[in-house]
Each structure stands twice: as C-alpha cells, then as structure tokens.
Amino acid sequence: MSKARSIKQNAYPDALPNFRNLGVTLRILLLSNGLALLKAFVDANDWSDVLLKLMQIAALMSPVLFVSMLLLWLAQPWLMRITYFAGAVAINLLVIVITLVVYLMGRALFQPFAVAGNYFDLFRCALISLIVCGILLIYFRLRARELSRALHDARLQVLRARIRPHFLFNSINAVLSIVRAQPKEAETALEDMSDLFRMAMAETRDLVPLDQEIKLTKQYLALEQLRMGQRLVVDWDVNVASMNVLIPPLLLQPLLENAVYHGIEPLSQGGRIKIQVSSSAKELQLVVENPCPSVTGERHSGSKMALQNIRERLELLFDVEARYQVECTEESYRVEITLPWVAEEIL
Numbered sequence: 001m002s003k004a005r006s007i008k009q010n011a012y013p014d015a016l017p018n019f020r021n022l023g024v025t026l027r028i029l030l031l032s033n034g035l036a037l038l039k040a041f042v043d044a045n046d047w048s049d050v051l052l053k054l055m056q057i058a059a060l061m062s063p064v065l066f067v068s069m070l071l072l073w074l075a076q077p078w079l080m081r082i083t084y085f086a087g088a089v090a091i092n093l094l095v096i097v098i099t100l101v102v103y104l105m106g107r108a109l110f111q112p113f114a115v116a117g118n119y120f121d122l123f124r125c126a127l128i129s130l131i132v133c134g135i136l137l138i139y140f141r142l143r144a145r146e147l148s149r150a151l152h153d154a155r156l157q158v159l160r161a162r163i164r165p166h167f168l169f170n171s172i173n174a175v176l177s178i179v180r181a182q183p184k185e186a187e188t189a190l191e192d193m194s195d196l197f198r199m200a201m202a203e204t205r206d207l208v209p210l211d212q213e214i215k216l217t218k219q220y221l222a223l224e225q226l227r228m229g230q231r232l233v234v235d236w237d238v239n240v241a242s243m244n245v246l247i248p249p250l251l252l253q254p255l256l257e258n259a260v261y262h263g264i265e266p267l268s269q270g271g272r273i274k275i276q277v278s279s280s281a282k283e284l285q286l287v288v289e290n291p292c293p294s295v296t297g298e299r300h301s302g303s304k305m306a307l308q309n310i311r312e313r314l315e316l317l318f319d320v321e322a323r324y325q326v327e328c329t330e331e332s333y334r335v336e337i338t339l340p341w342v343a344e345e346i347l
Contacts, residue, residue, distance in 0.1 A: 015084065016084060017137075017144075021319055022320055022321050040057055063102050064095070068094065071094060075090075091133060096129050099129040175190055175193070196219050207317070213247055213253075232260065233270070233273070234273050236275050240284065245284055247339060259333070262292065262333075267291065283340060288335045289334040290333055292332060307335075
C-alpha cells in the first residue's frame with residue numbers, strides 16, 4: 001500500500017530540481033536558449049551575424065542539452081537520495097563531461113580551423129557549460145526558497161481555513177442536538193470530528209493516498225449532513241485505476257466546505273453537491289460542482305483564501321503539470337482540478 005510522502009523527503013530550500021518534471025524541463029530549455037541568445041549578441045559583429053552565431057552555439061548546445069537531460073532524468077531517483085552539494089557537483093561534472101565529449105566528436109564542425117594540440121577551446125567550452133549549469137542550479141534553488149515561503153504561508157492558511165470557529169461550533173451544536181435522542185450517531189459524529197481535526201493538525205505530509213483523502217472528506221460531509229439534514233445531498237462518482245494514487249492532503253475538503261457554506265447553506269431548499277473523481281493513463285481529475293444563490297454580489301466571497309491556498313500548493317508540488325479551473329454560472333459553481341498521476345514507487 002502506498003505511504004504518505006513527507007515534506008522532509010523534498011526539503012526546501014536545498015532541494016535539487018526534479019528533472020522528471022515538465023515545468024523544470026521547460027524552464028531549463030528556455031533559460032539555456034536565452035543564455036545562448038545573449039552569447040550570440042555578445043559574439044556577433046552586427047545584426048546579420050547574430051543568427052549565424054546562434055546557429056553555431058545551438059549546434060553544440062542542442063546535443064549537450066538532450067543527452068544531459070536524458071541522463072538526469074534517469075538519475076533522478078539517485079539524485080533524490082544524496083545531499084544537495086553532492087548532487088550539484090555530480091550534475092556539473094556530468095554536464096562538463098558531456099560537453100567535452102560532444103565537442104571532441106564534432107570538433108571539425110565546431111572549429112574547422114582549430115590548431116592541433118590547442119586545448120583552449122576545450123577549456124572554454126567546459127567553463128561555459130559550468131557557468132550555464134551553475135546559473136540554472138542557482139535559479140532553481142532561489143525559486144525553491146521562494147516557493148518554500150509560499151508553502152509555509154499556505155500551511156498556516158490551511159489551519160486557519162480548516163479549523164474555522166463557526167465550523168467547530170456548528171459541529172459541536174449538531175452533535176449536542178442529537179446526543180440524547182441518537183447517542184450512537186452522536187458518538188460516531190464525535191469520532192469523525194476527532195479524525196477530521198487530527199488530520200488538519202498533521203502538518204508532516206505533502207501527499208497522501210486518495211482513499212485516505214476521500215475517507216476524511218466523507219467524515220466532514222457526515223458532520224455537515226448531521227447539521228443540515230435532508231437539505232444537503234452528496235453524489236459521489238469515483239472511477240479511478242487505483243485508490244492509492246497520491247494527492248495533496250485537504251484538497252477536497254476545503255472545496256466542499258466552500259460548496260456547503262457558500263452554495264448549499266444560503267439556499268432555503270438546500271441542494272446537491274456532485275463530486276467526480278476519475279483517472280486516465282497519466283492524470284487524475286477532481287471535479288466539485290454545487291448550486292449557488294442567484295444573488296451575485298456576495299456569493300463565494302469567502303472562498304478566495306482556500307482556493308488561493310490550493311493553487312499555491314499545486315504550483316509548489318506539481319508546477320505546470322497541475323491544472324486548476326473554475327466555472328461560475330448563474331446557477332452553479334464548478335471547480336475542476338487535474339493532477340499528474342503520482343504513485344509511491346516513482347517518488
């Protein structure tokens with residue numbers, strides 16, 4: 001069975017970039033080509049010479065980039081197990097070696113008039129690759145440090161948003177209202193409330209199994225249904241390849257809390273919340289849809305902090321591989337989240 005992933009396994013800010021992440025790959029390509037363009041402008045004699053210089057640089061840089069990124073993709077599990085300093089040294093050495101090998105194999109193309117025995121060009125290529133690699137690692141380290149602050153703030157917001165006073169008071173009042181007439185239901189509700197708050201206070205995990213998140217969410221909804229009765233109807237549609245796929249904790253619960261407090265509760269007749277969880281070969285999709293009041297001035301005004309919280313955590317954990325979309329109409333409010341398929345064995 002999959003285990004929860006701890007933040008300590010990917011500590012910030014001294015964490016190497018995940019070379020299997022699409023966002024990291026795109027940033028490496030963009031920054032590398034940007035530095036190549038800058039060097040082309042520096043080396044060129046006029047505007048017409050910029051393109052020629054850029055093509056010469058790309059002839060060497062492209063195979064170096066391709067081979068380096070392929071080998072780093074393969075070495076990602078090993079890089080996650082070593083220290084940041086050792087990993088940075090290993091990456092720099094790997095890139096330098098690849099650069100020298102590619103240069104020596106295509107030396108006649110890169111420097112057709114080079115003097116035999118002159119190693120200056122080798123040294124220059126090695127130095128440039130070291131500088132470029134160093135700039136990229138520094139960028140990713142600074143980015144991780146900046147995002148780590150966002151994660152810290154997001155965690156505090158999670159606690160404040162999840163353990164709101166009215167939620168706690170309403171839950172207690174719901175239990176008190178049935179404690180004499182339905183003691184067994186009241187005992188179950190107290191157990192659900194205890195599990196819910198225990199999970200909210202457990203700030204040690206980045207990713208948890210989907211079945212654990214669904215179980216927690218159902219416990220929360222059971223408390224709300226205890227309070228609202230038949231006014232709250234919940235439809236679950238779960239169709240995934242494995243319930244052990246990993247997702248961020250407390251991802252569904254704040255969406256449903258917003259659906260209850262800003263969608264169902266203001267409606268005198270109540271309403272129905274639809275929850276869809278589906279999967280494809282490489283993605284997991286979560287959809288929460290609920291009716292909402294017809295008054296547009298104040299609806300959903302209280303959901304911004306929780307939704308911003310979710311956006312920050314998704315960006316930190318999955319970068320551009322996660323998508324977040326909100327659709328708001330006169331009659332309904334729909335949130336759709338798409339995550340990459342993450343299993344324990346590939347972490």
